[in-house]
Amino acid sequence: MTATDTSQSRKRPARAPKPQGQWKVDGKDPLNPNEVFKKEDDALNVRDRILEKYSKEGFDSIPPTDLTGRFRWMGLYTQRKQGLGGRATSDLSDEELSDEYFMMRVRVDGKEVSTDALRVLGGISNDFARGSADITDRQNIQYHWVDIKNVPEIWQRLESVGFETMEACGDCPRAFLNSPVAGVAADEIIDPTPYLQQMHDRIIGNPEFSNLPRKFKTAATGHPSLDVVHEINDVSFVGVEHPELGAGFDLWVGGGLSTVPHFAKRLGVFVPPERAADVYEGVVSIFRDYGYRRLRNKARLKFLVKDWGAEKFREVLETEYLDSPLPDGPAPEYSGQRGDHSGVHDQKDGRKYVGATAVVGRISGDILNQVADLAEAAGSKRVKFTPHQKIVFLDVIPEKVDELVEGLYALGIQVYPGPFTRVGMACTGIEYCKLSFVETKEKARTVLSELDQRFAGETIDPPISVHLNGCPNSCARIQTADIGLKGQLIEGDTPGFQVHLGGSLAGAEVAEGELGQSVRGFKVSSDDLTDYLEGLVRNFLADRGEGETFAEWSRRAEEEKLK
Template sequence: MPVAATAAPAAAAPGTAQLPPHFPDTLALVSSGASVLAVAADATERAAAADPSDSLLAEAARAARAAAQQAAAAVAAAAALHARPPARPHLPAGQALPNEPGQESQAAGTTPATTDASAAAVTEDAAATEDAPVTGTAAAPDSPESPDSPEVTAARENLRTAEDARDRAATATAAAEAAAEADPGNATLFSAARKARWDELKAGKAVQKATAALEEALAAAPAAGAARPAQPAGLPAPRTLTDEEKEERRAPKPQGQWLIDGHRPLNDDERIKREDAGLAVADRVRNIYALQGFDSIPAEDLAPRFKWIGMYTQRRQDMDGEQTGTLSNAELQDRYFMMRIRLDGGQVTPRQLRVIGEISSRFARGSADFTDRQNIQLHWVRIEDVPEIWDRLAQVNLDTFFGCGDVPRVILGSPVAGISKDEIIDATPAIREIKENWLTREEFANLPRKFKSAISGNRRQDVTHEIQDISFIGSEHPEKGPGFDVWVGGGLSTNPMLSRRLGVWVPIEQVPEVWVGVVRIFRDYGYRKLRNRARLKFLVADWGIEKFRRILEEDYLGHPLTDGPAPEIWPGYRDHVGVHEQRNGRFYVGVKPTVGHTEGDQLQRLADLAEAHGVSQLRTTPDKELLFLDVDGEDVDDLVAALDREGLSARPSSFRRDIISCTGLEFCKLALVTTKARAIELTDQLEERLGDLDVPLKISLNGCPNSCARTQVADIGLKGQIVTDENGNRVEGFQVHLGGALGMHPDFGKKLRGHKVTSAGLDDYIVRVVEHYKEQRNDGEQFRDWVLRADEAVLQ
């Protein structure tokens, strides 16, 4: 029978512990959950009575009734909590309280440590212990024993109640779903199962809120120490900082650095992340949103948390660029999603590529694009189709998780790792170790902002290491042999910075350890107050490279790193377009879809081509290319010809090879102008009017100032703006940057102040500048070198 309504709890007696503000929400959830459990029990018992021979239904009915009875008892216990006297009275400061009867004595320093649900790192052993306590902030080893305050005691009771309700809700969900599966045509059972799942998710959120309330109570308690995420076994535990250390590492103003300013959220994004882990939204997608549709998704899941599962809402098609700055994100968004399929190291098999192509054709209107982080993006994805897409991806060991959000993004890797003649060391084992053993840990699910990584052992330095948060680049130590040079603190956007050498040589066995240490520094000291200063590059710039290395070695590694020489910089093309011999005598063939644009049907045909030519491994690249590995010499010409028929040349012009663009106005809510389609038109025009160039010429089209297509480090960087044309009309256009570069002499391009180019006039402008370059260049002079000495008038 349904649980009777519970009377409101009596007012607390004087001296009763003040309950945390989250408690009424938790009590309401417990009561709601108890009612749902009772309904589920009734429905399951009816189903069992209708089919007495079904033992599964009988067992489900018994389990559902037991869960309902336990929930009713929990409601009564929770309601009585208001009137319960505090476990410990208030005492004068410094006065200890003897242990209560039946309570085990706790030695000083053994108070359990708080686990921050959004960022704590737990050991694998602790994570495997289901009944491990969620406990308070650890006192320093030399702290005197400190009793719980009444507020902490009440918060602990609140958390225990919430955890009990969550566990009972999970039991009820299992029973209700089993009953629904046993009788698929029973709409009542199906509805009860879905409601039970929803209440289980709400109960989980109540646990997270109760955990946060306990942490707040502990932080306010006199004897509470600084909250610390637990460290995985085998790595040094972080020390409690002294006042002098805090002062040395503190930003000029409070910036939300966890180990200095505490965990109190300083903006809405931090609050949302603290209230519910980003990946938790995946269950809600499967069990609620995919069933109930787009309108069932709350704003705080739709905008921040969907990033953790690799999804953004795309832009409405009827919104032009001028509306970008005047409308909110919610007003600009469509009811469809961009979905990012993660390919660490750019590794993909023909079978995986075929599945991505099939998903594109069936669920994404045929859309597909290679990205400059070696992923593949789809558009036009409906929320109703996401669970099936995930299931299809999982069948070939792919997913979308951590494709976006404040997490470690996909790890860039050399597209020719393990096969190239130019390789110093194969970085594949290090990428695999990080992906399989570290990325899924909860401690990395709440960073201040995105964290971009690159690992390449190739002499070409083919992963744009100068603009990553952390990069490991192949390097040969004169005594120790092949390993990696480490760079930190790079990034573009509106405040571009090139990464800086840490000055160390790292063997491949230490790459995961150093990567983890740097991510933890970012987690603990990164600036969380302002989103536009929350990247690692700002911390590195403020601390300096020597201080950053010292803290990494002393606090996060527990040992010094080996000094290392700077690697030799590759002077030529870094990409892998064309036909190249591998070190095993076979060949790889690299092609460049213009600006990375492709289609689902084409991906399936490319998978067929690969298998027909004995290719078992494909790779994507940071330049939006696709590589076919291990091609027999006798098959090369046939494969190249087949790719030509697909419009994918292994010998493209310099313009087609080097042009890059962001998504632009077609799908991006931040964009001001169209980029991808415009870049394809521009490439066709340059080939028609200029033929080809004998040197690289990197052209970048960006739809907004955020530099997703690397505006500042292109030979010709074009930043989208709304400009005024010669007739006084507001039209799409670009601000021009000239002479940027990575590689031998990395630097940012020269901004032509006051010079804007309309989108319609872009072809003529670039043709004019390139012709000036061809006329005036010296022998062997690169475009960026000519720009640095050219008269301003010829650059206009």
């Protein structure tokens, strides 16, 4: 036997690839504890236990698999115990970090919120959530301090005005995003609202789709401002005009941020409106059947899309899940408008819609009630929440606009905010979130206001977005901000931020988005944040080229100008 033969004979046989938990490939045997508890009992069943047992017997009656698992499908997470510093986030267990109160997310699904519903939301806040209420970047309302004993009454009140918490969290199709000006904007291509309702009625609360590999985020818009951040959702329907087939949707799949960000991919298909619900069910089904379930940190749809590519994804969708192929379609056209809808705009019926900034989404029960009063006084009976933590007032009588603007300003809600406040964003932070290392909401309010004052009288156009996040998970979209700030502890227990620069989404300034990048080896303490940001922006203003955006400048600037 030759040396070569000997070497070959000693080679180990190739190992079979590890199963990834793809149901259509590997079968349905659970490969991690999360998949075990989901298989043992459908998470939707926990609703009855909350109503019949836990709300009556109290917090101590809730077993761990429901408390830290299935409760999420009902929009409930235990909130962080008060007084625990950032070091506790990494040093303590989830049980040690958890309080006996809940954060609750209310599914709004991009629907209009009547003034009657605003008062119900405000009443729940004041009666059961210590006055807390935040507008999230998923167009949700988020409460804190919710006692399990009060959940049935909260649900009853929500359902009386058409809202719910069903599947607001968990490994399921979470709250939908819809254009805040759907059905009213004069330049709208198509109103997605009825088609989103069809998707909701078919999928939400349906046990066939309640066990997905991970969370699944949905967005739709028919407005040319591209106002639902379609590039970072698992599936998005974006309004387009087909030259032969009329108005419909361009389909995007596989977007998401967190610690491994990916922009969604266009499939290149045109979705006729009457097929939108079928296509949506098909995309959700692909994720359910082919999504990776072995590792939680590799289970989002974006990882499957990255491996398959758009062409294969389209092929599987059309051949396995739809009754006929979809036609090729055009890409969205970028209008150059900003998608936050701040300011006063024309409706198609001659009235106005008015976009207002509740700074980083923080409001209260009292403010919700007063917003309802102001809306009605301006001729409006409905508002929308936005994916940018804002409020849009619909159907405002033109002669009442100034009165509405003044009334909102008295509540701290601005129709004409400064450039930093307008586009700032912050996650929940250490105040309530068990994953956070730093405080974000109040820090953001202070920093954005101070920057507006320091740059008063100077032209900051387009506005420079500053997003604060308390941990690496990017709930506040740090990778798509001009300046993204990721909370962490620096120099021992000092709260601070890693800096990401140069992120953007398609829309007003650029035709295609780009993910921001961290400034190598650089962190800034929370106390020094405002001064750092001022210096950074002044470097940009002094060094920028003609028509150059902050994101573009930050990608080519010398490193010392970024620190």
